[in-house]
Amino acid sequence: MSSSLSLVPARAAHVRMSGVHLSFGGRPVLAGVDLAAAAGDRVAVVGENGRGKTTLLRVLSGDLPVDRGEVRHAGSVGVADQQIPLGPTDTVGDLIDLELADARRAVARLDRATAALAEGRPDADDDYAAALAEAEARDAWDADRRVEVSLAALNAVADRARPLGALSVGQRHRVRLACLLGAGHSVLLLDEPTNHLDASGLDHLTERLRAHPGVVVLVSHDRALLADVATTVVDLDPSSDGRPRVYGGGYPAYVEGRRAEWARWAALHAEQVAERARLADDLSAAQNRLRDNWRPAKGHGKHSRATRAPGLVRAVRRRQEDLATHVVAVPPPPTRFALPDLPEHRGATLLRADGVTVAARLQRPVDLALDSGDRLLVTGPNGAGKSTLLGVLAGDLTPSTGTVTRARPARIGRLGQESALPLSRTAADLYDERLARSGVPGPGLGELGLLDGHDRRRPVAELSVGARRRLDLALVLLARPHVVLLDEPTNHLSAALVDELTAALGSTPAAVVIATHDRQLLRDTRSWPRLAL
Structure with a gap:
């Protein structure tokens, strides 16, 4: 209901x-x-x-x-999900009009009710009161101004004539978020x-x-x-009783509460395992006594054996029942990410960029050189060209000026912000096929700890956005690249996986370049060299 x-x-x-x-x-x-x-x-x-x-x-x-x-x-409810509700030929103005439709209807209704009140129409008082209440509830008069403020603050496109198809994914989502923040829901x-x-x-x-x-x-x-x-x-x-947990006190209280919950769960599991082992030992001992006492030494009569047997049989059955009813609620261990062994190539620069620019997308010339084990953070505001630079380094984009030199044996893997996976294929089939085509020995999909067995067997179309992001990461790593280029790698990934990924990237012998706005990731990699665009 x-x-x-x-x-x-x-x-x-x-x-x-x-x-x-x-x-x-x-x-x-x-x-x-x-x-x-x-x-x-x-x-x-x-x-x-x-x-x-x-x-x-x-x-x-x-x-x-x-x-x-x-x-x-x-x-009133405003929803900012991961799908834009309009098509590529619709404009920024169309999206703003859609998201502010309720606020504008409320203002229009109030205007009509005000006119009716001025004309002295019947029931005008009630209509005016209801229309005023709705407009006040939404603070509808100020909605357009609030959207304009958020468009500017989010560095979103404010040109209402621009087609959505001409915007990047990030630009479209910033426009929609600005609308939601301004709509007064x-x-x-x-x-x-x-x-x-x-x-x-x-x-x-x-x-x-x-x-x-x-x-x-x-x-x-x-x-x-x-x-x-x-x-x-x-x-x-997952929790010990299978029900979600609610933590008051904000995020720090959740982190501490979750840690305590898992400790209690693990302790309970250990106790149950020990109790099951004790019951199994008791059953084994009872069965041994039944066997030994059923064949008493010579000189004992049949009556003695018959007297002991029923009690021993009952004892064995009781222990068998105890063991059968003692269920161990095994806590599913958290999925642990395992970065494959990435290679190093000493004695030569893996990747070098000299004076690289891309017209209208990366205007500041970039110079960099990457050797095995190097780390680099690429920072800067939206539109500065971070994603463009990673595309140029990977060979997916041609620079307008400058040159990019890649060592001949170097394999380069890039995780982009957008996914283009075939929706009808299962994750496992897609991974195995690309691994075979790569010609490089690599880990199986299950070995990476990125997708559980259920998701590995599902078509990509049925995976969550986060699961698709994990699959994209797996496809980058399968060829064991010498250089790993990650564009906003924390998008859609859980906090636990991000922590594990960050730790693994800090110790791999491969060269790693990350472009990100993630404030916690920036804090966790504060020792890395930075390139500010």
Whole structure:
């Protein structure tokens, strides 16, 4: 059951989920989710890729019905998901008009009600009061100005005539996010809103979310944003009883609470394993006694054997029953990322760029040289040319000026921001085929710890955005490159995987170049040399 009331001010907004269960194809995605948030609450939803975070937002928005449970919200709902609702021929203005349609209808309704009131029409008072309440609830008069402010702050395209197809993925998402921040919704549902934002955009988003008077439900892997914004954290990762956990006290309390939860879970598991081992020993001892006592030494009579036998049989059966009913709730171990052994090539520069520019995309000439073991962070605002530079280094783009020299044996792997995987192929088939074509011995997909068995067998079309991102990373690593180029590698990846990836990249003998805005990643790699564009 689901219900919503849109005509309430932000200060009265709330959302509630109670006992929500949802399965896809017989596979549970959400199991027993409880969530309650009132105005001023900022709820972060966390968990490994594929745990149902985006699904939870779709349930809250009313886009997905649940199998069981109750979902309610009061207040208008604005959703910033990972899909743009318009096509490439539509314009920036069309997207703004779509996202502000409710606010503009509210103003138009109030204008009509005001005219009717002035003309003295019947029931004009009631219509005017309702129209005024709706416009005030949305703060509808100021919506366009708020969007313009956010467009500027997010470094988004403000030219309303520009076709969306002429914009990069990041530019389109920044336009949409600016619309959501300006539309005056009481409830904001945001899916990975920090993707494609630079430092100034991140600061603006953080400020707006902290000041939002209604409810914010946020899915993000941006650890810095979660620490700055979240008041409550809902953890969808597995737990000892299979139910999601809710942590108050913000992100730091979640980190500590999750650590304690796993410690308790591991201790319980160890106790259960030890108890099962004890019961198995008892059963073995009872069976041995039954065998030994069933064949007493010579001189003992049949009566003695018959007297002992029933009791021993009963003892064995009791221990067999105890063992059968003692189920060990084995905690599934967290998926651990295993970076394959990447090669080094000493004695020669792997990759060199001299005076490289790309017309209208990378205007500052870039010089760099990479040897095995080198590290480099590429920073700068959106539009500075970070992605373009990585494309040039990988050989996917031709520079307008300058030259790029690559050592003949050097293999270069690049993780871009956009995925172009064939949707009909399974992850395992796609990986195995490309591994065979690479001609380089490499790890199996399961060995990398990036996708579980279920996702490895699924078509790409059925994978979550995060799982596709993991597959993209796996495809980069399969050929064991000498140079690894990573463009915003933390996008859509869980905090735990990012920590593991960061640690692994710090010690690999390959050369590594990362272009990123991720504030926590920048802190974790503060010792790396930097190239600011």
